Amino acid sequence: MTPDQVRAFFTHHRTVRKYQEFVIPDDHLEVMLYAAQHAPSDATAQMYSLIRITDSLLRGKIAEISHNPHIASASEAFIICADLHRLKQLLEHKGFVYGNIPAVGLHFALGDAVMAGQNLLIAAEMLGYAGCWIGGILSSLPTLADLLELPSGVVPFAGLTIGLSDENPVQRPRLARSSVIHHNSYAELDSTALELALQDMAPISRSGDWSQTLSRYFAVGGSMETREVQMVEYLAQHSFGHVRNLDTLFAQAEAAGMSEVLLRRKLASSVIEAWVDAGHLAFRGEDESATLALEQAIGTIAPL
Numbered sequence: 001m002t003p004d005q006v007r008a009f010f011t012h013h014r015t016v017r018k019y020q021e022f023v024i025p026d027d028h029l030e031v032m033l034y035a036a037q038h039a040p041s042d043a044t045a046q047m048y049s050l051i052r053i054t055d056s057l058l059r060g061k062i063a064e065i066s067h068n069p070h071i072a073s074a075s076e077a078f079i080i081c082a083d084l085h086r087l088k089q090l091l092e093h094k095g096f097v098y099g100n101i102p103a104v105g106l107h108f109a110l111g112d113a114v115m116a117g118q119n120l121l122i123a124a125e126m127l128g129y130a131g132c133w134i135g136g137i138l139s140s141l142p143t144l145a146d147l148l149e150l151p152s153g154v155v156p157f158a159g160l161t162i163g164l165s166d167e168n169p170v171q172r173p174r175l176a177r178s179s180v181i182h183h184n185s186y187a188e189l190d191s192t193a194l195e196l197a198l199q200d201m202a203p204i205s206r207s208g209d210w211s212q213t214l215s216r217y218f219a220v221g222g223s224m225e226t227r228e229v230q231m232v233e234y235l236a237q238h239s240f241g242h243v244r245n246l247d248t249l250f251a252q253a254e255a256a257g258m259s260e261v262l263l264r265r266k267l268a269s270s271v272i273e274a275w276v277d278a279g280h281l282a283f284r285g286e287d288e289s290a291t292l293a294l295e296q297a298i299g300t301i302a303p304l
């Protein structure tokens with residue numbers, strides 16, 4: 001392909017939410033899945049799973065809980081998941097113990113999931129289809145996880161619908177290149193550049209003020225705060241361990257009837273000692289991480 005052809009391909013991209021009634025031929029679907037499976041992957045570990053939703057009843061339920069009706073009407077609908085479950089199974093199958101890597105595992109698994117999903121979307125667009133990523137599935141994460149019977153270690157990233165477009169959306173703007181591409185070191189935007197960025201993106205919001213749109217999602221009181229609570233809870237249960245912070249652990253110690261938490265590190269040593277104390281009873285944990293030490297101490301009171 002020439003640079004002009006590549007540019008034309010990406011200029012043509014539109015997220016589409018209204019689809020024609022159409023059954024995607026098997027060979028097209030096959031090559032989309034081939035593209036997904038040939039995405040780059042950290043350590044080639046392929047820490048992702050794509051769940052293809054073919055049951056129309058299930059499609060309807062997911063469309064409803066995610067407030068994205070096209071999940072029901074698109075030719076294809078997938079839930080793109082980070083998947084550490086299979087990796088853990090593979091290790092355990094050969095007698096290894098899965099590492100204490102909740103943050104790193106999740107980081108790379110989400111990366112793998114995004115790359116596989118985006119490869120699928122690009123392949124679909126190359127064939128003349130369009131699609132839509134759907135973060136809306138996170139609005140009801142526990143319900144979704146139940147519907148899909150997700151095991152521990154599988155974390156949905158987003159949905160993805162694919163089909164033949166039945167609408168002509170305008171091209172969505174993007175930030176100026178100078179706002180997102182840095183050279184050799186991170187270049188902070190000054191207030192003039194921030195204003196320009198808001199102007200560049202103004203057409204995307206009905207009010208003409210992109211900061212209003214962003215704030216509805218990401219500012220204090222925005223919709224992402226609801227998702228945050230569910231996600232933290234979900235990760236605590238599903239990502240093999242402790243995406244817990246000290247505040248959460250203090251609250252947990254209190255809930256277990258403890259009256260005091262003590263974290264201590266001898267300066268010459270890298271080991272942190274954690275004590276949780278109920279006056280007449282004390283529990284101890286020890287680790288190089290304060291969070292893990294405290295978790296250990298709390299774990300001896302009641303299973304985490």
Ligand SMILES: Cc1cc2nc3c(=O)[nH]c(=O)nc-3n(C[C@H](O)[C@H](O)[C@H](O)COP(=O)(O)O)c2cc1C
Binds near residue numbers: 016068137158
């Ligand atoms: C991770 C992710 C989640 C998204 N979630 C939704 C969604 O829940 N509903 C929706 O209609 N569009 C969703 N989108 C689509 C974006 O709104 C769209 O990509 C963006 O407005 C840019 O438009 P364009 O893709 O047409 O250039 C999502 C996109 C991404 C990458």
